[in-house]
Amino acid sequence: MTEVIIPIGPQHPALKEPVNFRVVADGEKIVRLELDLSYNHRGIEKAAEQRDFIRVLPLLERVCGICSHSHTTAFAKGIEEIMQLEIPPRAQYIRTIIAELERIHSHLLWLGVAGHEIGFNTLFMWTWRDREAVQDTLEEMSGNRVHYGMNEVGGVRCDLTPAQVRAALARLPLLEERVQKYVGMVNEEETMLLRFRGVGKMTKQEALAYGAVGPTARASGVACDARHEDPYLVYAEIPWEVVTDTHGDVYGRTCVRIGEIQESTKIVRYCLEHLPEGNIRVATPKTAPTGECLSRYEAPRGELVHFIRTNGTDKVERIDIRTPTLANWTSVAMCLTGQNIADIPVIVAAIDPCLSCTSRITVIDDREKKKNAITFDELRERSRARWHAEERS
């Protein structure tokens, strides 16, 4: 049978965000996947270079709507490392609480989306309803449901009151009970088992070879977790475990995420119960000394990396953000090979893709072995040339 190319995206009803797939299929089976990323380019990195350390954090928070706290923590952590600041324990605990609540809400959101992709909309409604408990906690603590604005260089913006801590602790038992139900549902529900088991399989060797990160890699038995490998905040001193699974398929990724929700709930409970007293921030200098830092952070979707270079001013000279989705795309292309066309949405959704995070352009010339980023002028020239070519045709 001859191969056919099925274009999907950049605007497509099955994809919430713009990405272009060219699926080469032989009948119902996928032969290979060609990816065209960076349809959207927002220029956040360049915009961040023009703002001082106070004004840059709300901007970086808007790199992603789901892992907003991840980006600010990764950046603040890097700058604090360059400035050689010691952050008070209370601030570190508050950062951890928000980070883990964010992980719970991100994974619950993902579980709903995965249910939606397989046509199990009941699960979608239930998980999103239960996610409201987490969202309410975050709103009470920070004042906003999405952009918490808790971080600042040198600590956190606002403190947690005893009433907020009590309210958060009161919501946890219900959440734990609900998550326990989902564990049962994933293991028993035929609708999910049929669509998740054996779909998008990836072995441990493949996960390592394709550089998968986060729950995608952990579902294949690779115990990589930045919180464990390179402990930051208070992860070195609190009891928690890396959740892994050996299935390697979408079912395994679901198990890892649900396991992580349970683990995060325990971390949040521990941190709320053991919240130390003291200051929530330290006095910070306005400028950072010349230096470079690679800040690793375990975002809900996987390892997030911020490369920061400072030049002695109150702004960064260069910031480069490597998001987990970018690292996971190659594994998606590998997972899709040999699968059915109908499984594309669920396999793509299984890495929890976030295209708004992954809006970076880097040109890699394989023949010349060159790698460089496109400047704004070059990008403008290209778009002009394309426009003129289209005009002529």
Place this chain on the structure above:
Amino acid sequence: MSVLSEMLVNLLRKPFTILYPTEKVPIPDSFRGRVAITDEKCIGCSKCSLVCPPQAITMVANLREVEFKGKVLVRKKKPQVKVFRCIRCGLCQRHCPTGAIIVVPELSRTGTDREVVVT
């Protein structure tokens, strides 16, 4: 089976959604809503306009005597906030030395006029 039992339980429950506008959405005390300025507290130091990420705050000329830490100062400027440019990050409140500019737990208004300001 767990799905079926969950469905039966849900049948006997009240709707989870808030029936807005007949029911009001509860707003927590720490909610970052619209920006409010207490004019008599402002000493015109411009800190809020310097830290504002979307540059929604501009300082406008305004001569007034204000009391700060037991002393009487003459301020020359006061902040003006463009409501629909504000992202309600709360940095102005965090950096204000007198507590003159705060984000209050009230819903921000909606509108189409970009030039609406709070003074």
